[in-house]
Amino acid sequence: MLNPYLFYQDTCEAAFNHYAKVLGGKIDAMMRASDAPPEVPASPGREKMIMHARMSLPDGSVLMGSDAPPEHFHKPQGFSISITVKDPADGERKFNALADGGSVTMPFSKTFWAKGFGMCVDKFGIPWMVNCPAEGM
Numbered sequence: 640m641l642n643p644y645l646f647y648q649d650t651c652e653a654a655f656n657h658y659a660k661v662l663g664g665k666i667d668a669m670m671r672a673s674d675a676p677p678e679v680p681a682s683p684g685r686e687k688m689i690m691h692a693r694m695s696l697p698d699g700s701v702l703m704g705s706d707a708p709p710e711h712f713h714k715p716q717g718f719s720i721s722i723t724v725k726d727p728a729d730g731e732r733k734f735n736a737l738a739d740g741g742s743v744t745m746p747f748s749k750t751f752w753a754k755g756f757g758m759c760v761d762k763f764g765i766p767w768m769v770n771c772p773a774e775g776m
Contacts, residue, residue: 643720645704645765648712651689654763658702659694661736662722668693682708719758719766727755730771734759737767 647654652669659666670691672681681688688706695701702720707713724730727749734747734755740762747757747769755771 640700642701642703645702645715645720646707646712647689647704647763648709649688649706650763651692651704651706654761654765655689655692655694655702655704657761657763661733662696664694664696664702666692666694715764715766719768721768721770723770723772724755725771727771730755730769731757734767734769737761737769 645651645654655664655666655669658664668691669689671686672688672690673686675681675690681690685706685708689704691703691705693701693703722733724733731747734757738757738759738761741760741764744758744760744766745756747755750756751773753770753773756769758766758768760766
C-alpha cells in the first residue's frame with residue numbers, strides 16, 4: 640500500500656484539520672516537536688510545529704505529513720495526490736473544497752475518461768487530482 644507523506648511550511652496542522660473535514664478522515668496522530676524526548680529537543684521556536692501527523696481515510700488509505708524545517712522545505716512539484724470518488728456530485732464538492740483558497744489547474748468537469756475530473760493546488764500548496772471514473776474504467 641502506498642501512503643503519501645507530505646511536507647508543509649508550518650501549516651501541517653491546519654492542512655490535516657481541513658482534509659479531515661473535506662475527505663471525512665480521522666486524525667490518528669498529531670505529534671508536536673515538543674512531544675519528542677528530551678534527548679531530541681525541538682529547535683527553538685519550532686516546539687509547536689508538527690513532527691508527524693497521520694490520518695486514516697474512509698477508503699482505508701492513509702495520509703501522513705509534517706512541518707519541514709525551513710532549510711529542508713521544498714515547494715511540492717512533480718506529483719499530485721489523486722483521490723477517486725464514485726459520485727460526481729461528491730467529487731465536485733471535494734474538489735471545490737480542496738481548491739478553495741488555492742488555484743485550479745483544470746476545472747472539475749466531465750471528460751472522455753471520467754464522469755468528473757479536476758486538478759487543483761490547495762491553499763497549503765499541495766497538488767490534487769479528483770477523479771470520478773467512467774463506468775468500466
